[in-house]
Amino acid sequence: MSHDQKDGGADDAGDDRGQNGGENGSPSNDLLSFPLSPVEIMARNHAILCTVGFLILLPLGVLLARYARTFARRWFWGHAVMQFVISGPVIFAGWAMGYRTATTLELQALHDPHQKIGIALLALYVTQLLLGTFAHFVKMPTLFRGHRPPQSYLHVALGLAIIALAGYQVHYGMWIEWNFATGGLHHVPDSAMHAWLALIIVFWVLYFLGMALIPRQFSQEKEWRQKMHRTGKEDPDNRVDG
Ligand code: HEM
Ligand code: HEM
Numbered sequence: 294m295s296h297d298q299k300d301g302g303a304d305d306a307g308d309d310r311g312q313n314g315g316e317n318g319s320p321s322n323d324l325l326s327f328p329l330s331p332v333e334i335m336a337r338n339h340a341i342l343c344t345v346g347f348l349i350l351l352p353l354g355v356l357l358a359r360y361a362r363t364f365a366r367r368w369f370w371g372h373a374v375m376q377f378v379i380s381g382p383v384i385f386a387g388w389a390m391g392y393r394t395a396t397t398l399e400l401q402a403l404h405d406p407h408q409k410i411g412i413a414l415l416a417l418y419v420t421q422l423l424l425g426t427f428a429h430f431v432k433m434p435t436l437f438r439g440h441r442p443p444q445s446y447l448h449v450a451l452g453l454a455i456i457a458l459a460g461y462q463v464h465y466g467m468w469i470e471w472n473f474a475t476g477g478l479h480h481v482p483d484s485a486m487h488a489w490l491a492l493i494i495v496f497w498v499l500y501f502l503g504m505a506l507i508p509r510q511f512s513q514e515k516e517w518r519q520k521m522h523r524t525g526k527e528d529p530d531n532r533v534d535g
Pocket of ligand 2: 336339340341343344347388391392394395396398400401402403405407408410411412414415459460462463464465466467470471474475481
């Protein structure tokens with residue numbers, strides 16, 4: 294995070310992190326000293342839902358695809374259910390709560406980076422749902438001679454980009470947006486900051502470790518291509534996976 298952003302975001306509200314603490318002046322005791330206001334509760338619930346949706350559920354669905362696709366033919370359904378049926382309601386509810394927080398606080402729409410990135414993430418998520426469905430149903434094996442079509446690669450790249458951008462958004466939300474929007478009466482607890490770091494590290498380490506399965510995946514795909522060319526059938530194994 295750059296210093297400019299911090300200054301830009303905190304200007305109006307006064308970034309008094311560490312100075313406007315609880316009765317004993319310790320920010321970590323703030324939550325114990327006086328309760329959150331209704332709008333702070335709404336913002337906190339927004340933050341929890343969006344973080345769970347984008348940094349726990351979506352990454353789980355991605356890891357499921359990465360690890361299961363070379364072992365279980367039906368990995369695709371686990372992935373689609375996780376990314377849409379389970380994550381969708383959490384993400385949409387989280388976004389609606391963010392929007393309500395902004396309107397309650399009478400903030401100008403699309404004014405700061407958190408609002409802009411939030412809308413972009415929502416649009417990218419919906420695009421990704423459509424792209425994933427397209428990649429699953431439209432494979433064009435004859436055109437690409439059994440190789441994966443561009444929409445599949447695009448879906449993988451966009452999926453990883455969404456998770457990376459969501460990592461930045463949650464960081465911005467906790468370090469800057471919270472103080473800017475709520476006035477910094479209560480501070481985000483250190484435990485939330487540590488949880489953010491843990492989620493980022495665990496996901497990316499597991500994803501890169503899962504890339505060790507790529508040679509196995511490619512050799513399965515090669516085998517399948519050879520079968521396709523031998524038999525002249527577009528889908529010789531009647532594959533039900535991605
Ligand atoms: C209805 C929703 C979805 C469907 C139908 C779907 C479908 C697919 C398909 C068909 C693949 C295999 C692509 C290939 O050939 O390599 C795939 C992989 C993948 N999907 Fe989705 N997807 C959905 C939602 C999402 C979302 C929301 C994300 C965002 C995080 C995502 C992230 C990924 C990633 C990163 C991979 C690659 C996993 C790997 O490393 O192999 N998907 N998905
Ligand atoms: C991936 C996670 C997140 C996404 C996608 C997201 C998205 C959004 C969106 C779309 C809005 C409403 C913008 C508007 O319509 O004006 C918003 C507002 C807000 N968010 Fe988040 N957010 C996320 C995480 C967080 C976190 C972790 C926090 C703080 C701990 C936070 C704090 C706030 C606050 C205080 C508002 C109300 C003020 C404003 O609109 O700027 N958000 N967020």
